[in-house]
Amino acid sequence: MRPTLILIALIVVAGCGDREPTTRLSPxxxxRLLGDRYLADNAKRDGVVTLPSKMQYRVIRQGDGARPTMADVVTFHYRGTTINGREFETSRDLSQSAVALPMRNLIRGWQEGLQLMAxxxxxxFVIPGHLAYGVQGEPPKIxxxxxLVFTVELIGVNLPAP
Structure with missing residues:
Protein backbone atom coordinates (compact mmCIF):
# COMPACT_ATOMS: atom_id res chain seq x y z
CA MET A 1 0.00 0.00 0.00
CA ARG A 2 2.86 2.35 0.85
CA PRO A 3 4.34 2.21 -2.73
CA THR A 4 0.89 3.07 -4.12
CA LEU A 5 0.62 6.16 -1.89
CA ILE A 6 4.10 7.30 -2.90
CA LEU A 7 3.21 6.88 -6.59
CA ILE A 8 -0.01 8.87 -6.16
CA ALA A 9 1.89 11.63 -4.33
CA LEU A 10 4.48 11.82 -7.12
CA ILE A 11 1.78 12.10 -9.78
CA VAL A 12 0.03 14.90 -7.86
CA VAL A 13 3.29 16.81 -7.32
CA ALA A 14 4.31 16.40 -10.97
CA GLY A 15 0.98 17.87 -12.06
CA CYS A 16 1.48 21.00 -9.95
CA GLY A 17 4.31 22.50 -12.01
CA ASP A 18 4.41 26.01 -13.41
CA ARG A 19 4.29 24.84 -16.99
CA GLU A 20 2.29 27.01 -19.33
CA PRO A 21 -0.43 25.19 -21.19
CA THR A 22 0.54 24.36 -24.74
CA THR A 23 -1.83 25.42 -27.46
CA ARG A 24 -1.81 23.61 -30.74
CA LEU A 25 -2.43 25.97 -33.61
CA SER A 26 -4.31 24.91 -36.69
CA PRO A 27 -2.19 24.82 -39.86
CA ARG A 32 -0.57 33.08 -40.74
CA LEU A 33 1.72 33.63 -37.74
CA LEU A 34 4.80 32.48 -39.69
CA GLY A 35 3.78 34.65 -42.65
CA ASP A 36 3.33 37.73 -40.46
CA ARG A 37 6.80 37.21 -38.98
CA TYR A 38 8.33 36.75 -42.43
CA LEU A 39 6.63 39.89 -43.75
CA ALA A 40 7.88 41.93 -40.76
CA ASP A 41 11.47 40.76 -41.31
CA ASN A 42 11.29 41.14 -45.09
CA ALA A 43 10.00 44.72 -44.78
CA LYS A 44 13.43 45.68 -43.40
CA ARG A 45 15.24 44.63 -46.60
CA ASP A 46 16.45 47.32 -48.99
CA GLY A 47 14.02 48.07 -51.79
CA VAL A 48 11.02 46.26 -50.30
CA VAL A 49 7.73 48.16 -50.50
CA THR A 50 4.79 47.12 -48.31
CA LEU A 51 1.33 47.90 -49.68
CA PRO A 52 -1.75 48.62 -47.50
CA SER A 53 -2.94 45.04 -48.17
CA LYS A 54 0.30 43.76 -46.49
CA MET A 55 1.58 42.48 -49.83
CA GLN A 56 5.21 43.35 -50.50
CA TYR A 57 7.16 43.81 -53.70
CA ARG A 58 10.73 44.49 -54.70
CA VAL A 59 11.82 45.66 -58.15
CA ILE A 60 14.52 43.42 -59.59
CA ARG A 61 14.44 44.93 -63.09
CA GLN A 62 12.26 47.84 -64.22
CA GLY A 63 10.78 47.58 -67.71
CA ASP A 64 9.34 50.37 -69.82
CA GLY A 65 6.44 48.68 -71.58
CA ALA A 66 2.69 48.74 -71.03
CA ARG A 67 1.14 48.28 -67.59
CA PRO A 68 -1.71 45.77 -67.32
CA THR A 69 -5.23 46.47 -66.14
CA MET A 70 -7.78 43.95 -64.91
CA ALA A 71 -9.19 43.75 -68.47
CA ASP A 72 -5.90 42.52 -69.95
CA VAL A 73 -4.27 39.18 -70.65
CA VAL A 74 -0.71 39.04 -69.31
CA THR A 75 2.19 36.91 -70.51
CA PHE A 76 4.81 36.06 -67.92
CA HIS A 77 7.38 33.71 -66.44
CA TYR A 78 7.34 33.01 -62.73
CA ARG A 79 8.83 30.99 -59.91
CA GLY A 80 6.85 30.33 -56.72
CA THR A 81 8.35 29.35 -53.38
CA THR A 82 7.22 29.07 -49.80
CA ILE A 83 8.81 31.43 -47.27
CA ASN A 84 11.30 28.70 -46.36
CA GLY A 85 12.49 28.57 -49.99
CA ARG A 86 10.76 25.38 -51.14
CA GLU A 87 9.87 25.78 -54.81
CA PHE A 88 6.34 24.61 -55.55
CA GLU A 89 6.04 25.72 -59.18
CA THR A 90 7.85 27.45 -61.99
CA SER A 91 6.73 28.31 -65.50
CA ARG A 92 10.10 27.19 -66.83
CA ASP A 93 9.07 23.59 -66.01
CA LEU A 94 5.70 23.77 -67.74
CA SER A 95 7.07 23.12 -71.27
CA GLN A 96 5.80 26.52 -72.40
CA SER A 97 7.79 29.52 -73.51
CA ALA A 98 5.68 31.64 -71.14
CA VAL A 99 2.29 31.61 -69.43
CA ALA A 100 -0.57 33.79 -70.75
CA LEU A 101 -3.64 34.31 -68.55
CA PRO A 102 -6.38 36.89 -68.08
CA MET A 103 -5.68 39.12 -65.08
CA ARG A 104 -9.09 38.26 -63.64
CA ASN A 105 -8.05 34.57 -63.36
CA LEU A 106 -5.02 35.26 -61.15
CA ILE A 107 -4.81 35.26 -57.35
CA ARG A 108 -5.49 38.64 -55.74
CA GLY A 109 -1.84 39.25 -54.84
CA TRP A 110 -0.80 38.84 -58.46
CA GLN A 111 -3.62 41.11 -59.63
CA GLU A 112 -2.40 43.80 -57.27
CA GLY A 113 1.29 43.35 -58.03
CA LEU A 114 1.14 43.02 -61.80
CA GLN A 115 -0.67 46.35 -62.12
CA LEU A 116 2.45 47.99 -60.62
CA MET A 117 4.71 46.47 -63.27
CA ALA A 118 5.55 47.61 -66.77
CA PHE A 125 6.20 39.53 -54.69
CA VAL A 126 5.70 38.39 -51.11
CA ILE A 127 2.01 37.59 -50.88
CA PRO A 128 0.28 36.98 -47.54
CA GLY A 129 -2.05 33.98 -47.40
CA HIS A 130 -5.25 36.05 -47.59
CA LEU A 131 -4.15 37.38 -51.02
CA ALA A 132 -2.88 34.00 -52.24
CA TYR A 133 -4.87 30.80 -51.75
CA GLY A 134 -6.51 31.70 -48.43
CA VAL A 135 -7.66 29.26 -45.78
CA GLN A 136 -8.32 26.51 -48.33
CA GLY A 137 -4.75 26.49 -49.67
CA GLU A 138 -3.96 24.54 -52.82
CA PRO A 139 -3.16 21.03 -51.52
CA PRO A 140 -0.77 19.36 -51.62
CA LYS A 141 1.63 22.10 -52.71
CA ILE A 142 0.31 25.07 -50.73
CA LEU A 148 4.21 32.83 -50.74
CA VAL A 149 7.15 34.37 -52.60
CA PHE A 150 7.02 34.79 -56.38
CA THR A 151 9.59 36.08 -58.82
CA VAL A 152 7.61 37.35 -61.81
CA GLU A 153 8.89 38.51 -65.19
CA LEU A 154 6.14 40.37 -67.09
CA ILE A 155 6.75 39.69 -70.77
CA GLY A 156 3.68 41.19 -72.39
CA VAL A 157 0.29 42.82 -71.94
CA ASN A 158 -2.49 42.12 -74.44
CA LEU A 159 -6.13 42.99 -74.66
CA PRO A 160 -8.39 39.92 -74.57
CA ALA A 161 -9.80 38.66 -77.86
CA PRO A 162 -13.21 40.20 -78.65
Missing part, protein backbone atom coordinates in the same frame (compact mmCIF):
# COMPACT_ATOMS: atom_id res chain seq x y z
CA UNK A 28 -3.98 27.97 -41.09
CA UNK A 29 -3.25 29.86 -37.84
CA UNK A 30 0.35 28.63 -37.72
CA UNK A 31 0.97 29.67 -41.35
CA UNK A 119 6.11 45.01 -69.45
CA UNK A 120 9.77 43.97 -69.36
CA UNK A 121 9.94 44.21 -65.55
CA UNK A 122 10.90 41.53 -63.06
CA UNK A 123 9.54 41.88 -59.52
CA UNK A 124 9.59 39.78 -56.40
CA UNK A 143 -0.98 24.88 -47.17
CA UNK A 144 -3.86 26.98 -45.75
CA UNK A 145 -3.01 30.68 -45.28
CA UNK A 146 0.52 30.14 -46.53
CA UNK A 147 2.55 33.27 -47.34
Missing amino acids: AARN SGSTFE EPNQC
Whole structure:
Protein backbone atom coordinates (compact mmCIF):
# COMPACT_ATOMS: atom_id res chain seq x y z
CA MET A 1 0.00 0.00 0.00
CA ARG A 2 2.86 2.35 0.85
CA PRO A 3 4.34 2.21 -2.73
CA THR A 4 0.89 3.07 -4.12
CA LEU A 5 0.62 6.16 -1.89
CA ILE A 6 4.10 7.30 -2.90
CA LEU A 7 3.21 6.88 -6.59
CA ILE A 8 -0.01 8.87 -6.16
CA ALA A 9 1.89 11.63 -4.33
CA LEU A 10 4.48 11.82 -7.12
CA ILE A 11 1.78 12.10 -9.78
CA VAL A 12 0.03 14.90 -7.86
CA VAL A 13 3.29 16.81 -7.32
CA ALA A 14 4.31 16.40 -10.97
CA GLY A 15 0.98 17.87 -12.06
CA CYS A 16 1.48 21.00 -9.95
CA GLY A 17 4.31 22.50 -12.01
CA ASP A 18 4.41 26.01 -13.41
CA ARG A 19 4.29 24.84 -16.99
CA GLU A 20 2.29 27.01 -19.33
CA PRO A 21 -0.43 25.19 -21.19
CA THR A 22 0.54 24.36 -24.74
CA THR A 23 -1.83 25.42 -27.46
CA ARG A 24 -1.81 23.61 -30.74
CA LEU A 25 -2.43 25.97 -33.61
CA SER A 26 -4.31 24.91 -36.69
CA PRO A 27 -2.19 24.82 -39.86
CA ALA A 28 -3.98 27.97 -41.09
CA ALA A 29 -3.25 29.86 -37.84
CA ARG A 30 0.35 28.63 -37.72
CA ASN A 31 0.97 29.67 -41.35
CA ARG A 32 -0.57 33.08 -40.74
CA LEU A 33 1.72 33.63 -37.74
CA LEU A 34 4.80 32.48 -39.69
CA GLY A 35 3.78 34.65 -42.65
CA ASP A 36 3.33 37.73 -40.46
CA ARG A 37 6.80 37.21 -38.98
CA TYR A 38 8.33 36.75 -42.43
CA LEU A 39 6.63 39.89 -43.75
CA ALA A 40 7.88 41.93 -40.76
CA ASP A 41 11.47 40.76 -41.31
CA ASN A 42 11.29 41.14 -45.09
CA ALA A 43 10.00 44.72 -44.78
CA LYS A 44 13.43 45.68 -43.40
CA ARG A 45 15.24 44.63 -46.60
CA ASP A 46 16.45 47.32 -48.99
CA GLY A 47 14.02 48.07 -51.79
CA VAL A 48 11.02 46.26 -50.30
CA VAL A 49 7.73 48.16 -50.50
CA THR A 50 4.79 47.12 -48.31
CA LEU A 51 1.33 47.90 -49.68
CA PRO A 52 -1.75 48.62 -47.50
CA SER A 53 -2.94 45.04 -48.17
CA LYS A 54 0.30 43.76 -46.49
CA MET A 55 1.58 42.48 -49.83
CA GLN A 56 5.21 43.35 -50.50
CA TYR A 57 7.16 43.81 -53.70
CA ARG A 58 10.73 44.49 -54.70
CA VAL A 59 11.82 45.66 -58.15
CA ILE A 60 14.52 43.42 -59.59
CA ARG A 61 14.44 44.93 -63.09
CA GLN A 62 12.26 47.84 -64.22
CA GLY A 63 10.78 47.58 -67.71
CA ASP A 64 9.34 50.37 -69.82
CA GLY A 65 6.44 48.68 -71.58
CA ALA A 66 2.69 48.74 -71.03
CA ARG A 67 1.14 48.28 -67.59
CA PRO A 68 -1.71 45.77 -67.32
CA THR A 69 -5.23 46.47 -66.14
CA MET A 70 -7.78 43.95 -64.91
CA ALA A 71 -9.19 43.75 -68.47
CA ASP A 72 -5.90 42.52 -69.95
CA VAL A 73 -4.27 39.18 -70.65
CA VAL A 74 -0.71 39.04 -69.31
CA THR A 75 2.19 36.91 -70.51
CA PHE A 76 4.81 36.06 -67.92
CA HIS A 77 7.38 33.71 -66.44
CA TYR A 78 7.34 33.01 -62.73
CA ARG A 79 8.83 30.99 -59.91
CA GLY A 80 6.85 30.33 -56.72
CA THR A 81 8.35 29.35 -53.38
CA THR A 82 7.22 29.07 -49.80
CA ILE A 83 8.81 31.43 -47.27
CA ASN A 84 11.30 28.70 -46.36
CA GLY A 85 12.49 28.57 -49.99
CA ARG A 86 10.76 25.38 -51.14
CA GLU A 87 9.87 25.78 -54.81
CA PHE A 88 6.34 24.61 -55.55
CA GLU A 89 6.04 25.72 -59.18
CA THR A 90 7.85 27.45 -61.99
CA SER A 91 6.73 28.31 -65.50
CA ARG A 92 10.10 27.19 -66.83
CA ASP A 93 9.07 23.59 -66.01
CA LEU A 94 5.70 23.77 -67.74
CA SER A 95 7.07 23.12 -71.27
CA GLN A 96 5.80 26.52 -72.40
CA SER A 97 7.79 29.52 -73.51
CA ALA A 98 5.68 31.64 -71.14
CA VAL A 99 2.29 31.61 -69.43
CA ALA A 100 -0.57 33.79 -70.75
CA LEU A 101 -3.64 34.31 -68.55
CA PRO A 102 -6.38 36.89 -68.08
CA MET A 103 -5.68 39.12 -65.08
CA ARG A 104 -9.09 38.26 -63.64
CA ASN A 105 -8.05 34.57 -63.36
CA LEU A 106 -5.02 35.26 -61.15
CA ILE A 107 -4.81 35.26 -57.35
CA ARG A 108 -5.49 38.64 -55.74
CA GLY A 109 -1.84 39.25 -54.84
CA TRP A 110 -0.80 38.84 -58.46
CA GLN A 111 -3.62 41.11 -59.63
CA GLU A 112 -2.40 43.80 -57.27
CA GLY A 113 1.29 43.35 -58.03
CA LEU A 114 1.14 43.02 -61.80
CA GLN A 115 -0.67 46.35 -62.12
CA LEU A 116 2.45 47.99 -60.62
CA MET A 117 4.71 46.47 -63.27
CA ALA A 118 5.55 47.61 -66.77
CA SER A 119 6.11 45.01 -69.45
CA GLY A 120 9.77 43.97 -69.36
CA SER A 121 9.94 44.21 -65.55
CA THR A 122 10.90 41.53 -63.06
CA PHE A 123 9.54 41.88 -59.52
CA GLU A 124 9.59 39.78 -56.40
CA PHE A 125 6.20 39.53 -54.69
CA VAL A 126 5.70 38.39 -51.11
CA ILE A 127 2.01 37.59 -50.88
CA PRO A 128 0.28 36.98 -47.54
CA GLY A 129 -2.05 33.98 -47.40
CA HIS A 130 -5.25 36.05 -47.59
CA LEU A 131 -4.15 37.38 -51.02
CA ALA A 132 -2.88 34.00 -52.24
CA TYR A 133 -4.87 30.80 -51.75
CA GLY A 134 -6.51 31.70 -48.43
CA VAL A 135 -7.66 29.26 -45.78
CA GLN A 136 -8.32 26.51 -48.33
CA GLY A 137 -4.75 26.49 -49.67
CA GLU A 138 -3.96 24.54 -52.82
CA PRO A 139 -3.16 21.03 -51.52
CA PRO A 140 -0.77 19.36 -51.62
CA LYS A 141 1.63 22.10 -52.71
CA ILE A 142 0.31 25.07 -50.73
CA GLU A 143 -0.98 24.88 -47.17
CA PRO A 144 -3.86 26.98 -45.75
CA ASN A 145 -3.01 30.68 -45.28
CA GLN A 146 0.52 30.14 -46.53
CA CYS A 147 2.55 33.27 -47.34
CA LEU A 148 4.21 32.83 -50.74
CA VAL A 149 7.15 34.37 -52.60
CA PHE A 150 7.02 34.79 -56.38
CA THR A 151 9.59 36.08 -58.82
CA VAL A 152 7.61 37.35 -61.81
CA GLU A 153 8.89 38.51 -65.19
CA LEU A 154 6.14 40.37 -67.09
CA ILE A 155 6.75 39.69 -70.77
CA GLY A 156 3.68 41.19 -72.39
CA VAL A 157 0.29 42.82 -71.94
CA ASN A 158 -2.49 42.12 -74.44
CA LEU A 159 -6.13 42.99 -74.66
CA PRO A 160 -8.39 39.92 -74.57
CA ALA A 161 -9.80 38.66 -77.86
CA PRO A 162 -13.21 40.20 -78.65
